[in-house]
Amino acid sequence: xxTKTEIVxxxxxxxxxxxxxxxxxxxxxxxxxxxxxxxxxxxxxxxRVVALEPSAxxxxxxxxxxxxxxxxxxxxxxxxxxxxxxxxxxxxxxSINGVLQNPAVYSLTGLTITLATGTVSGDIVExxxxxxxxxxxxxxHAYKVFKYNITxxxxxxxxxxxxxxxxxxxxxxxxxYVNGSRYVIGVxxxxxxxxxxxxxxxxxxxxxxxxxxxxxxxxxxxxxxxNGIATLTGTTEQVADTYEHAVYRTVKYIVQxxxxxxxxxxxxxxxxxxxxxxxxxxxxxxxxxxxxxxDADLSGNNVRLLITPTQSSTTVKLKKIVVDA
Numbered sequence: 001x002x003t004k005t006e007i008v009x010x011x012x013x014x015x016x017x018x019x020x021x022x023x024x025x026x027x028x029x030x031x032x033x034x035x036x037x038x039x040x041x042x043x044x045x046x047x048r049v050v051a052l053e054p055s056a057x058x059x060x061x062x063x064x065x066x067x068x069x070x071x072x073x074x075x076x077x078x079x080x081x082x083x084x085x086x087x088x089x090x091x092x093x094x095s096i097n098g099v100l101q102n103p104a105v106y107s108l109t110g111l112t113i114t115l116a117t118g119t120v121s122g123d124i125v126e127x128x129x130x131x132x133x134x135x136x137x138x139x140x141h142a143y144k145v146f147k148y149n150i151t152x153x154x155x156x157x158x159x160x161x162x163x164x165x166x167x168x169x170x171x172x173x174x175x176x177y178v179n180g181s182r183y184v185i186g187v188x189x190x191x192x193x194x195x196x197x198x199x200x201x202x203x204x205x206x207x208x209x210x211x212x213x214x215x216x217x218x219x220x221x222x223x224x225x226x227n228g229i230a231t232l233t234g235t236t237e238q239v240a241d242t243y244e245h246a247v248y249r250t251v252k253y254i255v256q257x258x259x260x261x262x263x264x265x266x267x268x269x270x271x272x273x274x275x276x277x278x279x280x281x282x283x284x285x286x287x288x289x290x291x292x293x294x295d296a297d298l299s300g301n302n303v304r305l306l307i308t309p310t311q312s313s314t315t316v317k318l319k320k321i322v323v324d325a
Contacts, residue, residue, distance in 0.1 A: 027102035042090040069127040076118035082111045085229040093128045150208040158197040169195045169214035177211040232314045241305040249325040257291040259311040264291035
């Protein structure tokens, strides 16, 4: 009787536990079963661990977040085509006969994954493309002043100031003034990695006044922008994109249709009430001829973006900004 081999990934049930780069090999997965996160290691110039996590609205990775392409390979086959274009090759997990492949053994060009070594006839190749909710923060700076009235000899400024504000700054984005005179960073004072202490080159005395001006970090939430690509054949109405109606309520599409030298670009806003779908199209640019009309409907659990091409072969690329339901 054939035996079944169970593959168990590295895992943790401790909230907030994240593996380090030294704990993961390329192509290896780790799972935090409490936080519902999956981790893998990438190196796109900087070696780091990347997390895949559920959308806050849905509580799970939805069908629109992960696209799977499966192939029964022929002997010596190296190229396999995806149906959506990933951001980078690190957004594609490749497995052969259930064994996850190291990103070093495959490359991405457009929609094509190319293996360094050809497959054996009958190999099962699965390509999983991740396009999960993209939420990140960008550092900006806000002007903030901390004032300290010195009562004893010291070289270190830290903690709460005269207004009970705790000192905090980012990197070297900080200015220091003692009794109105501006000090030079690296000469008259140094910062620390935690951004909570200023160390002076000589002692302050009782009665001195210190002002520290910080360009403190604030967070700017990025738009959730996703990519898509489809090749439409024929001139009948076809599905160019879908998303789960329970996950996203409103989606703004930027659509580019291309056939030969003809380009047709437009924007369309789509929303729904759970029963009906509503659209409005605007900002249309056509270089020569119209390449199609756009509509949307609700089919089962999905909202579908529909395009009726005017040409027999049309490549559609789109970006969409999604708003949670």
